[in-house]
Amino acid sequence: MGKKIGFIGLGIMGKPMAKNLLKAGYSLVVFDINADAVNEVVAAGAEKGDSIKDVAQKSEIIITMLPNSPHVKQVVLGENGVLEGANPGAILVDMSSIAPLVSKEVSDAVKKKDIVMIDAPVSGGEPKAIDGTLSIMVGGPADAFEQVKDILEVMGGSVVRVGEIGSGNTTKLANQIIVALNIAAMSEAMVLATKAGVDPESVYQAIRGGLAGSTVLDAKVPLVLDRNFKPGFRIELHIKDLMNAIDTGHEVGVPLPLTTQIMEIMQALKVDGKAKDDHGGVVQFYEKLAQIEVKRSSK
Ligand code: NAD
Numbered sequence: 001m002g003k004k005i006g007f008i009g010l011g012i013m014g015k016p017m018a019k020n021l022l023k024a025g026y027s028l029v030v031f032d033i034n035a036d037a038v039n040e041v042v043a044a045g046a047e048k049g050d051s052i053k054d055v056a057q058k059s060e061i062i063i064t065m066l067p068n069s070p071h072v073k074q075v076v077l078g079e080n081g082v083l084e085g086a087n088p089g090a091i092l093v094d095m096s097s098i099a100p101l102v103s104k105e106v107s108d109a110v111k112k113k114d115i116v117m118i119d120a121p122v123s124g125g126e127p128k129a130i131d132g133t134l135s136i137m138v139g140g141p142a143d144a145f146e147q148v149k150d151i152l153e154v155m156g157g158s159v160v161r162v163g164e165i166g167s168g169n170t171t172k173l174a175n176q177i178i179v180a181l182n183i184a185a186m187s188e189a190m191v192l193a194t195k196a197g198v199d200p201e202s203v204y205q206a207i208r209g210g211l212a213g214s215t216v217l218d219a220k221v222p223l224v225l226d227r228n229f230k231p232g233f234r235i236e237l238h239i240k241d242l243m244n245a246i247d248t249g250h251e252v253g254v255p256l257p258l259t260t261q262i263m264e265i266m267q268a269l270k271v272d273g274k275a276k277d278d279h280g281g282v283v284q285f286y287e288k289l290a291q292i293e294v295k296r297s298s299k
Contacts, residue, residue, distance in 0.1 A: 122134040
């Protein structure tokens with residue numbers, strides 16, 4: 001089917017996203033520095049790329065799903081990278097969550113070789129990556145977006161173009177502020193209810209249908225009650241997003257007082273050895289302060 005897709009970055013998110021493209025009948029050539037991840041996606045039907053450059057040479061559309069701005073710069077602009085390999089006319093779709101300014105920088109650099117870049121970060125976490133129901137926020141030229149929309153719709157339940165290059169990542173920063181502060185509010189509230197002597201599971205069931213109900217509440221409270229902090233979305237990655245939000249706020253002149261607080265709470269958890277926990281693990285910060293644990297009454 002259709003165009004050959006290169007996929008670079010097969011982590012918690014990239015692996016299920018690539019597998020969904022294979023299931024939909026697309027032909028994929030893949031690369032990651034983690035050989036196990038590559039082997040798993042090759043077993044699902046992808047071709048193994050010898051290098052990033054090799055993947056780019058063989059693809060009309062190149063998707064990247066990497067941790068942060070420096071990784072995207074390295075993979076795209078570095079030696080033996082995407083830019084060296086890609087053919088003029090190729091479309092680079094960076095689905096990583098990175099600083100909007102870096103999206104613009106990388107886009108300007110690849111334009112010189114007639115490569116168009118789109119930033120298309122996602123929200124929804126591993127479960128929605130597996131289901132192919134991610135929310136995808138797209139920045140970049142409208143005509144390039146039209147050419148990759150079908151592919152994005154395989155991975156996403158909602159695919160919305162919000163503006164020019166960088167605006168996908170600006171939207172993602174807004175998303176990450178809202179998610180982080182929701183998790184903090186949920187944690188603070190659940191610790192209060194538990195220490196005041198009310199069963200936290202009953203509190204959750206009582207409030208989830210009202211105004212306090214949210215996707216975050218439904219996704220994270222059951223995991224907290226099970227004491228399951230396996231990522232999902234790692235605290236260290238959320239710190240990265242909030243730092244990008246704070247930097248962007250400083251660039252454009254927007255103070256972000258609450259974002260700074262939750263970022264420092266996550267920083268405290270990192271110091272406490274919990275950087276690789278799921279971001280639902282923020283509850284542990286409040287639990288330590290209050291000397292109580294939020295869990296099912298049967299546990
Ligand atoms: P991850 O760390 O699990 O995966 C990143 C992958 O990139 C790894 O497999 C790593 O080996 C690979 N990689 C790193 N440097 C590389 C290089 N130079 N060349 C080739 N491969 C390289 O991270 P993830 O959770 O999959 O997240 C990826 C992006 O998606 C991040 O920007 C993250 O913020 C964002 N995101 C994650 C989630 C989530 O719930 N995990 C949700 C939404 C968005």
